[in-house]
Amino acid sequence: MTDLFRRLPASCWSAREGELALEGVKVSEIANAVGTPFYLYSAARLRENWRTLADALSPLGVAIHYAMKACANKAVVSILAAEGAGADIVSGGELTRALGGGIPASKVVFSGVGKTDAEIAQALRAGIHQINAESYEELWRIDRIAGELGVVAKVALRVNPDVDADTHAKITTGKKDNKFGVDAHRLGRLDNELKAMANLRLVGLAVHIGSQILTTKPFEEAYGRMRRLVLAMRERGHAIERLDLGGGFGIPYRNEQAPSAAEIAEVIRATVGDLGCALAVEPGRSIVADAGVLVTRVEFVKEGTERAFAVVDAGMNDLMRPAMYDSHHDIVPVRLPDADADFTTYDVVGPICESSDTFAKRRSLPRLAAGDLVVMATAGAYGATMAGTYNARALVPEVLVEAGRFAVVRRRVSVEEQLGWEASPDWLGSAAG
């Protein structure tokens, strides 16, 4: 039974009056105030994760740019900003969110394969630290826009090192058949083309091979390859001053063993520590994933002929990872089961009209009843940021807990409010009023 709680970090979760509490606040108390479903984040755990990584990396002088797409809530970003975080952004919208959360432009790096003219101009006007370009075509675009704005763009080129991250196919980014980065053997073109780009300064190289990587080996391979590329580029006369090593540090969702911050630091030291480059990493998941859960209520327990279904009020629109990546989230009842509790096997499903709206198959759980609250653990990363409104649902709210108090940090956006975003053109007549 202790396995039930293995993914709720003991530093912030506890039992109170027979129920789960986060930083001293009972989950049921928040659920009664806010309604379900909702995301719930721990400020203490966020800081703890940040500091564990920062403490391991700071002796090597490695800057940390938090990958905003993992969880971009303003309150979460502002907690990390206060810790000194930089940001890795993949859109102009994320730049707005990074700045809005208090991360200075001078600590922002812009990644992504499809940056528009407007997004590049927004980033250059804001004066961000660096743009990570993903193609020659993009280098030319950045050069042109920087020229129009009369600035010199500081650019790192993202290299595709053709390394297998040994993770889920949908989150592998560093193989040569992925859309990301420039093939390592095509860097020779830079020698001539850069000379013609008057408004762009190549300051470094960048790499990001994928997400949820559970061994150090892919990092060793990728960083080792980057080391050789930096040396080769320098030999050809390029001043490579910066090296961005990407994110992708894996975390346990069930009982996986993930590399520790110290192990990652050691790989960095051993592979690229002596290059004299300003080093940076871009982790998202490993900072926020286990600082957040999704709280949901059981609507029905439905006895099928083959199996029992626990139908909860959260759907794949609220937490997309299981439908998209077959990912696992531990499910934990909020009311703590007795020592002799009866366990049953459930398929835990949402209300959405899609068979992929399934959070768990054949999961052994203490017997559930309609009205019970459960939490889906390790949902802080790629949870709320991927949420949508499919099936005309409200947008799921987010709640932050800190030392005995809680606050709604994104309110539930009702369907009435969403209707206000839409318009019916006059020519359709006024049947809708």
Ligand SMILES: *Cc1c(COP(=O)(O)O)cnc(C)c1O
């Ligand atoms: C998504 C992404 C990250 C963060 O990945 P995590 O697995 O969340 O650490 C970092 N860099 C880039 C370029 C990304 O696209």
